[in-house]
Amino acid sequence: xxxxxxxxxxxxxxxxxxxxxxxxxxxxxxxxxxxxxxxxxxxxxxxxxxxxxxxxxxxxxxxxxxxxxxxxxxxxxxxxxxxxxxxxxxxxxxxxxxxxxxxxxxxxxxxxxxxxxxxxxxxxxxxxxxxxxxxxxx
Amino acid sequence: xxxxxxxxxxxxxxxxxxxxxxxxxxxxxxxxxxxxxxxxxxxxxxxxxxxxxxxxxxxxxxxxxxxxxxxxxxxxxxxxxxxxxxxxxxxxxxxxxxxxxxxxxxxxxxxxxxxxxxxxxxxxxxxxxxxxxxxxxxxxxxxxxxxxxxxxxxxxxxxxxxxxxxxxxxxxxxxxxxxxxxxxxxxxxxxxxxxxxxxxxxxxxxxxxxxxxxxxxxxxxxxxxxxxxxxxxxxxxxxxxxxxxxxxxxxxxxxxxxxxxxxxxxxxxxxxxxxxxxxxxxxxxxxxxxxxxxxxxxxxxxxxxxxxxxxxxxxxxxxxx
Numbered sequence: 001x002x003x004x005x006x007x008x009x010x011x012x013x014x015x016x017x018x019x020x021x022x023x024x025x026x027x028x029x030x031x032x033x034x035x036x037x038x039x040x041x042x043x044x045x046x047x048x049x050x051x052x053x054x055x056x057x058x059x060x061x062x063x064x065x066x067x068x069x070x071x072x073x074x075x076x077x078x079x080x081x082x083x084x085x086x087x088x089x090x091x092x093x094x095x096x097x098x099x100x101x102x103x104x105x106x107x108x109x110x111x112x113x114x115x116x117x118x119x120x121x122x123x124x125x126x127x128x129x130x131x132x133x134x135x136x137x138x
Numbered sequence: 139x140x141x142x143x144x145x146x147x148x149x150x151x152x153x154x155x156x157x158x159x160x161x162x163x164x165x166x167x168x169x170x171x172x173x174x175x176x177x178x179x180x181x182x183x184x185x186x187x188x189x190x191x192x193x194x195x196x197x198x199x200x201x202x203x204x205x206x207x208x209x210x211x212x213x214x215x216x217x218x219x220x221x222x223x224x225x226x227x228x229x230x231x232x233x234x235x236x237x238x239x240x241x242x243x244x245x246x247x248x249x250x251x252x253x254x255x256x257x258x259x260x261x262x263x264x265x266x267x268x269x270x271x272x273x274x275x276x277x278x279x280x281x282x283x284x285x286x287x288x289x290x291x292x293x294x295x296x297x298x299x300x301x302x303x304x305x306x307x308x309x310x311x312x313x314x315x316x317x318x319x320x321x322x323x324x325x326x327x328x329x330x331x332x333x334x335x336x337x338x339x340x341x342x343x344x345x346x347x348x349x350x351x352x353x354x355x356x357x358x359x360x361x362x363x364x365x366x367x368x369x370x371x372x373x374x375x376x377x378x379x380x381x382x383x384x385x386x387x388x389x390x391x392x393x394x395x396x397x398x399x400x401x402x403x404x405x406x407x408x409x410x411x412x413x414x415x416x417x418x419x420x421x422x423x424x425x426x427x428x429x430x431x432x433x434x435x436x437x438x439x440x441x442x443x444x445x446x447x448x449x450x451x452x453x454x455x456x457x458x459x
Contacts, residue, residue, distance in 0.1 A: 002345070002346055002349060003342070011349060014353065018356075036374070058367075058371075061367070062364070065360050065363060065364060066196055066360070068356045068357075068359070068360055069189070069192045069193055069196055069356065069357055069360055070193065070196065071356070072189050072192075072193075072241075072353050072354060072356040072357055073189050073190065073192075073193040073238065073241050075353050076186075076189060076241035076242055076245075076350060076353055076354060077239075077241050079245070079346075079349070079350060079353075080241060080242050080243060080244045080245050081244070084342075084346070085244050085245060085248055085346070086244070088248055088339055088342060088343055088346070089244070089247060089248045089251060091339045092248065092251035092252060092254075092255060092336075092339060092343075093251060095255055095332060095335050095336045095339065096251060096254050096255055096258055098331065098332055098335065099255065099258030099259065099261075099262065099328070099332050100258065102262055102324070102327075102328035102331075102332070103258070103261055103262060103265065103328075105324060105328070106262070106265045106321065106324060106325070106328075109317070109320065109321055109324060116317075
């Protein structure tokens, strides 16, 4: 899992989109860094054009980052709705039912041992009666 | 006379092929595994909440930025309506609910059934059947010992009491031993069967959750990356020790999250479960190796759950300190 063509398709599409977002995000960060560095290197205050460009890149940067959330939510929602999730759930339920049966079996052993104990008790009673009988005869 | 009573017990002993199956060997590893699975479930729940909350926040921000219009869903929020849900509509007419459903509703239920499975393994290994049976049997055998007094009176010999006492203790021990071994066998068989059946499913679920966690972790990553960016901007605006410290701290928080590698936990989960299956199927496998893999999974799961808890506690907001 995910094995179905649909799941693979969802993941491939999402990974491709994420890769594109990552490239854009990095390009924008590089550009912001370059603007900052140019002013720092020249030991000067940033000019108006640089400030405007940096503000614009930062705004795009935030939008790109928000797109990650949209992509994540939509992808997860699609994956969550896959039949494979339901199928795995059904299989796990069957396994859990089996485990429940095993626990019941352990409880039955307890009952079985109780039977052994009762037989031992009956045996003790028989011996006691035989002993009393023997005492009466003596 | 008394020695005949031992025959069935000895026969049962002979019928049990129980060599090498000690369910107690699995008590601690399975308990660790169960705790780690619980932490993993908590991590998935936290990731789902973060993605859904981040998406909901984004939808709200679109409304506030006038990029979307908020209005009641059709036939909702009227006196005659059954529901009252709000939708947002963009300029192209595309609409969606303002409060989105959890992204991973069904996946979380699936993860819950995995946790139930591991708890089932733990319940089997911790079942106190053998102990309960032993005390039951021993209590009854006490009545046999009480016969000693009667017999002593009959025969006028103190030696009879001694003879019975000598007999009851070995019988009690034998019955307890047989039951204990049988219970251990039932436990091991149950663990073997369940883990063997579950493993292919666990493998698929782990691979699926690995993908899911990788995608879902983009939500906390966004919050943490934005925090670093905001701190960097604050430092540009005002060079100070305090602003520098805040930038360093926010970067350290993000780095800690990245190093926790949310999706790696599911690979470790898969590896740990495989080690458990291998050990249960083949007693020659190293117990230490299985325990090491479970501990590694447990450690990563605990770290991830803790980080996500801290992030949730911070409410996605930038830490001030």
